[in-house]
Amino acid sequence: xxxxxxxxxxxxxxxxxxxxxxxxxxxxxxxxxxxxxxxxxxxxxxxxxxxxxxxxxxxxxxxxxxxxxxxxxxxxxxxxxxxxxxxxxxxxxxxxxxxxxxxxxxxxxxxxxxxxxxxxxxxxxxxxxxxxxxxxxxxxxxxxxxxxxxxxxxxxxxxxxxxxxxxxxxxxxxxxxxxxxxxxxxxxxxxxxxxxxxxxxxxxxxxxxxxxxxxxxxxxxxxxxxxxxxxxxxxxxxxxxxxxxxxxxxxxxxxxxxxxxxxxxxxxxxxxxxxxxxxxxxxxxxxxxxxxxxxxxxxxxxxxxxxxxxxxxxxxxxxxxxxxxxxxxxxxxxxxxxxxxxxxxxxxxxxxxxxxxxxxxxxxxxxxxxxxxxxxxxxxxxxxx
Numbered sequence: 001x002x003x004x005x006x007x008x009x010x011x012x013x014x015x016x017x018x019x020x021x022x023x024x025x026x027x028x029x030x031x032x033x034x035x036x037x038x039x040x041x042x043x044x045x046x047x048x049x050x051x052x053x054x055x056x057x058x059x060x061x062x063x064x065x066x067x068x069x070x071x072x073x074x075x076x077x078x079x080x081x082x083x084x085x086x087x088x089x090x091x092x093x094x095x096x097x098x099x100x101x102x103x104x105x106x107x108x109x110x111x112x113x114x115x116x117x118x119x120x121x122x123x124x125x126x127x128x129x130x131x132x133x134x135x136x137x138x139x140x141x142x143x144x145x146x147x148x149x150x151x152x153x154x155x156x157x158x159x160x161x162x163x164x165x166x167x168x169x170x171x172x173x174x175x176x177x178x179x180x181x182x183x184x185x186x187x188x189x190x191x192x193x194x195x196x197x198x199x200x201x202x203x204x205x206x207x208x209x210x211x212x213x214x215x216x217x218x219x220x221x222x223x224x225x226x227x228x229x230x231x232x233x234x235x236x237x238x239x240x241x242x243x244x245x246x247x248x249x250x251x252x253x254x255x256x257x258x259x260x261x262x263x264x265x266x267x268x269x270x271x272x273x274x275x276x277x278x279x280x281x282x283x284x285x286x287x288x289x290x291x292x293x294x295x296x297x298x299x300x301x302x303x304x305x306x307x308x309x310x311x312x313x314x315x316x317x318x319x320x321x322x323x324x325x326x327x328x329x330x331x332x333x334x335x336x337x338x339x340x341x342x343x344x345x346x347x348x349x350x351x352x353x354x355x356x357x358x359x360x361x362x363x364x365x366x367x368x369x370x371x372x373x374x375x376x377x378x379x380x381x382x383x384x385x
Contacts, residue, residue, distance in 0.1 A: 011035060015045050018055050019124045019360045039159075042362045046104060053079040053313070055360030059107060059123055060087065060353040061099040073350055074123060079313045082333075087348040093121050093128035093370045099354060101152035103210060105361025108152035108163060115148040118163055120186060120367075123358055127367035131163065131184050134191040139169055139178055146170065149203065149217075153210025157236035160187045161363070164215055164233065168203065177202070183238070186364075194238050201242075204228055209257045210235075211264060212282060218245070218257055218266075228255065230264075244285040246277050260308045260318065267308060272296055276308060276318075292318075292336045306332075309355060319344075321355050329353050 014022055014036065022045065026033050035041055049055060060073040073087040097109040097119065105124060111117040116135055121128040136146070151164040162185040169178045179198035184191045201219035208217050219231045219242075230243040247255050247268055254269035264279040266288070274294045281287035307321040309331075316337055322330040328351045331344040 007031070007035060011041060011044070015041070015048050019362060022362065023125055023365075036362070037365055042365070046359075046361050046363070049105070049360035053359070055105075055124060055358070056310075057124065057358045058084070059090075059099065059102075059356040059358055060350055061356065062350045062353050072123070073348075073353070075346070075348070082312050082317070084331075084344060084346055087346070087350075090123055091370065093368070094119055094130070099356045100150045101208075101210070102356040102358065103153055103161065104363060105358045106152075106161060106363055107356050107358065108150065110150055113148065114146075115150050115165060118150065118165070118184070120152075120161065120163075120364065121370075122361060122364040122367065124360065125362060125365055125367075126370040127364045128370055129186065129189070129364060129367045131189055132191065134165070134182065134184070136167055137180075139180075149206065149208060151208040151210060151215040151217075151233075153215050153235060154213065155185070155235035156213050158185075158187070160185045160235075162186075162235050164208075164235075165191075166198075166203075166217075181233075183235075196239055199231065199240055199242065201229065201231060205256055207256055207258075209259050209264065211259050211262075216257055216264065218247070218255055230257075243283070246288040246290070256307065258308045261311050261315075265308050267306070274306070292334070292339075294334060294341075295339075298339065298341055307355075309357060331355075 010032070014025065022036060026036055056077040056079060058075045058077060060075065072090050072092050074090045075087045076085045077083070078085070094109065094111065097111045100108040100110045100115070102108065105122060107121045107123060109119045109121055114136055117133055119128055119130040138146070147168040149166040151166070152161070154161050162183055165182045167180040169180065171177060181194040181198060182191045183194060199219070200222060202222055203217050204220050205218040208215055210216070213235050214232045215235065217231045218228055220228050228245050228247040230245050232241045232243060234241070245266060247266060256267045258265040258267060260278065266277040268275040268277070273296060275290055276292050276294070277288050277290050279287055280289050306323065309319040309321055311318055312333065317333045317335050320332045320334055322332050331349070333342045333344065335342070
């Protein structure tokens with residue numbers, strides 16, 4: 001048995017190691033296994049990863065219309081040099097699934113446009129957990145038109161990671177609509193319908209974001225008479241709340257939400273420029289601040305939209321995921337002070353992709369193992385020989 005002092009010393013050392021190294025130490029002894037798989041150690045290791053940008057990895061999910069592949073790609077980011085390594089193909093746990101969202105090193109996957117199949121995946125520890133299949137029950141008197149939205153985030157009050165599924169059902173007249181909201185979590189992997197009624201608002205942006213225990217959507221009144229609002233759903237209380245935004249209603253078709261530097265981010269696209277706002281004080285509407293403006297001619301090409309992924313180590317640049325109207329996806333560093341763009345040159349990137357950012361996380365160590373089929377084939381060959 002290890003003394004408490006020795007165990008604390010070992011924990012302090014292991015917390016500073018990357019995920020790949022820590023996972024190797026699981027087989028050292030029963031004491032080490034119990035330490036590494038304890039919730040306390042996993043939380044402390046994650047906290048250190050967030051603070052130090054350790055194991056920062058981009059998971060590149062090729063789009064459906066890109067060349068068919070059973071693999072996602074992973075590329076490591078060096079925060080010291082602001083550089084990306086060479087992409088490495090990694091086998092996804094479930095074929096033909098796509099990235100929906102990500103949080104704390106976990107990636108939420110779904111299959112099909114109605115999102116009835118959902119799974120959570122940790123690419124760095126090669127583990128995943130599939131949630132129960134949840135069919136859509138269509139209310140009577142509605143048309144066949146419906147849209148599904150997924151959100152994924154952390155509930156700090158209950159120390160749980162949760163998936164939220166929102167279904168928009170349209171009436172026969174295509175004007176009226178109803179919403180169904182269900183939640184499923186890693187601790188309680190059964191789908192539950194939320195009793196709280198969706199406000200009389202329509203979703204303006206397909207992408208939701210999660211931050212500090214809340215999930216956010218950009219919404220607007222159904223009559224279209226007011227500015228866009230921010231609809232927050234608290235994962236613990238399961239209640240909705242509305243916040244104001246700096247976005248005029250006429251920009252609702254070209255506005256997106258993100259999280260940048262641990263703050264809510266609102267990106268407003270216009271014909272000639274893009275404004276990027278941050279909510280500097282969490283939950284305070286008056287704290288929306290424009291941090292930079294990108295003239296579209298700076299990018300030297302037309303693009304449909306871009307996402308803000310992360311700041312550089314010194315905070316003077318921001319990494320953008322650019323989606324052109326046609327052609328390949330690009331990653332671009334935008335220098336906030338110089339107002340210049342620098343395209344990330346990496347020939348190993350896929351042609352068209354979406355990015356999920358992972359950090360070093362030991363979450364889901366108790367999940368299902370992910371086995372690369374090439375490894376299975378190699379094992380078969382060794383047995384034959």
